[in-house]
Amino acid sequence: MVQGRLHGIARYALELARRMPALAPDLRFSALVGPKGLPSGLGELTPSMPVLRSRAGFLSPFEQPALLADLSRLKPDVFHATSFSLPLFWDGRLVATLHDANHLALADQYTPVQSLYYRMVVGPRAKRASALVTVSEFSREELAKYLHLSPYRLQVIHNGVDARFQPPTPGEAKAFRDKHELPARYVAAVGNAKRFKNLALLKHVAPELPVPVVLLAGKGAVAHELGLHENVLDLEELPEAEMPLFYGAATALLLPSKYEGFGLPALEAMAAGCPVLVADATALPEVVGGAALRLPPDDARAWLETTLRVLRDDVLRSELIELGRERAARFSWDDCAKRTLAVYRRVLETPSAPASRG
Numbered sequence: 493m494v495q496g497r498l499h500g501i502a503r504y505a506l507e508l509a510r511r512m513p514a515l516a517p518d519l520r521f522s523a524l525v526g527p528k529g530l531p532s533g534l535g536e537l538t539p540s541m542p543v544l545r546s547r548a549g550f551l552s553p554f555e556q557p558a559l560l561a562d563l564s565r566l567k568p569d570v571f572h573a574t575s576f577s578l579p580l581f582w583d584g585r586l587v588a589t590l591h592d593a594n595h596l597a598l599a600d601q602y603t604p605v606q607s608l609y610y611r612m613v614v615g616p617r618a619k620r621a622s623a624l625v626t627v628s629e630f631s632r633e634e635l636a637k638y639l640h641l642s643p644y645r646l647q648v649i650h651n652g653v654d655a656r657f658q659p660p661t662p663g664e665a666k667a668f669r670d671k672h673e674l675p676a677r678y679v680a681a682v683g684n685a686k687r688f689k690n691l692a693l694l695k696h697v698a699p700e701l702p703v704p705v706v707l708l709a710g711k712g713a714v715a716h717e718l719g720l721h722e723n724v725l726d727l728e729e730l731p732e733a734e735m736p737l738f739y740g741a742a743t744a745l746l747l748p749s750k751y752e753g754f755g756l757p758a759l760e761a762m763a764a765g766c767p768v769l770v771a772d773a774t775a776l777p778e779v780v781g782g783a784a785l786r787l788p789p790d791d792a793r794a795w796l797e798t799t800l801r802v803l804r805d806d807v808l809r810s811e812l813i814e815l816g817r818e819r820a821a822r823f824s825w826d827d828c829a830k831r832t833l834a835v836y837r838r839v840l841e842t843p844s845a846p847a848s849r850g
Contacts (some may be wrong), residue, residue, distance in 0.1 A: 500651065501575050501591055502759075503756065504574060504828075505574040507825040507828070507829070508537065508574065508829050509540070509547075510537060510538065511825065513541050513828065514539070514540070515830060515833050516836075522541055522542045523541050523543045524544050524562060525543055525545055525546065526549045527548060528545075528546065530543060530771065534732065536656070537732065537795075541662035544556055544562070544688065545564050546559070547561060547562060549819035550577045551605065551606070555577065556581055559580075559582060560579060560581045563579055563580070568584065569840060570585045570587060570745075570839050571586055571608040571835055572587040572589070574589050575591070576588065576591075578614055578621075580617050581657070585842070586621045587621065587622060587624075587836060588618055588621045588624045589626065590618065591627050591753040592626075592754075592775075593631065593635045593753075595614075596610055596611070596638040597634060597638060598687075598688050599723075601686055614639070615639045615640070616834060617640065619639075622842060623835050623838065624645050626639070626646045626647070626718040626753070627650075627696070627775075628648060628650065628753060628756075628779070628817070629648055629652050629772050629778055631648075632646045638647055647803055647835065649828055649831045649832055651754050651759070651825060652825035653759045653760050653825070654760075654824050657736045657739070657763035657764045658763065659668045660740040660741060660764070660765075661738065664737060664740075664741075665740060665775070668737040669741055674706060674741070675704060676726070677703045678703050678704050678746070678801070679704070679742060679745075680705075680706055680738060680745045680746070680751070680761070680766065681707045681709075681747070681801075682708045682757045683707075683709050683714075683747075684709050684714060684748060685714045688749060689749050690748040690749050690750050691707070691709065691748070692719075692721070693790075693792055695718070695719060695720055696795075697746070698719070698720065698722060698798045701799060702803065705720075705723060705746070706724075706725045706727050706742070707725065708727045708730060708736075708738060709726070714726065718723065722729070727788075736763075737764075739757075739760060739761040739765075740766060743767070743809070743811075744799060744801070744802045745769065746795065747771065747776065748770075748771045748787075749770075749771055749774075749789070750771060750773055750774070751774050752773075752774050752777050753774075753775055754779060755775055755776045755780075758770050758821075759779055759780075762784065763817060766801050766815060767784075767808075767812035768780060768785070768808050768812070769785045769787060769799060771786070771788070771789035771793065772786035772789070777824050780816075780819065783818065784816065785798055785818075787846060789795075799825065
């Protein structure tokens with residue numbers, strides 16, 4: 493799943509992989525990646541363990557036979573599936589992290605193949621896993637509901653935020669804006685064209701703002717696809733090292749998504765000193781607590797008025813920055829890695845037979 497732009501699930505896998513060997517020097521780790529290997533330019537996110545290429549990629553017709561062949565060759569004592577690619581035919585000790593249930597909860601927004609994969613592969617294999625992890629209480633309830641599992645089968649281990657996400661100095665923020673030809677003030681937005689990301693809301697907000705919305709959404713075609721032409725700057729891909737600057741140089745982040753299993757951009761933006769406005773829906777309230785402004789996802793007028801208030805009210809903005817940094821400090825990848833390592837050790841102590849169904 494680590495390919496192209498680093499979405500939250502890819503970052504989760506990389507953040508764990510870079511920490512695990514140092515946390516557990518008594519264990520040997522290997523990383524199983526896609527057939528093309530890891531993308532270049534990962535920098536500090538490069539895994540500190542041997543990297544092995546799988547014979548087939550996620551959702552490939554040969555994915556499951558390839559996973560069986562790869563794992564039969566590697567013979568791991570535990571395999572941690574850090575995403576939805578679960579080995580259906582391999583019956584060894586499996587730890588599976590399921591980040592959300594949106595392929596089932598929002599089945600109409602995915603291809604039939606993706607929804608079928610979740611029902612035919614993810615659900616049945618999850619029931620036989622040695623341990624199941626998810627990233628929020630919201631996702632725990634959703635997964636239990638849609639996969640017909642007891643919620644007690646799922647352990648919640650929150651995502652973290654890397655120490656790189658810090659408020660930039662005024663000079664660093666200006667240099668970032670100058671490099672990308674951005675104005676002195678802008679509102680940030682991230683996501684993709686999927687309907688549940690709700691970026692179409694920006695059509696009703698951006699034209700009435702006194703500053704542009706800078707949209708980071710993949711390869712720079714989302715604004716055109718969604719008809720976001722007025723007062724929206726569509727930013728191309730950014731190197732990972734510049735993400736803290738993208739958030740930290742912004743006056744605010746708008747995250748109107750209607751469905752998130754966690755919502756990592758909100759956490760990273762708060763850590764970088766950026767006031768955050770989020771949809772009051774799914775896992776986002778759980779992540780931001782009272783440190784962000786929470787709005788109904790479909791109320792464009794509320795989003796416009798609240799954004800204007802943040803832009804105009806220096807006191808409110810300073811308050812949100814302070815609250816956001818305090819909130820983000822509660823979530824660390826080190827803690828996530830340590831708690832996940834405890835899951836591995838617990839599984840290693842159990843018999844090798846698959847866990848009972850249920």
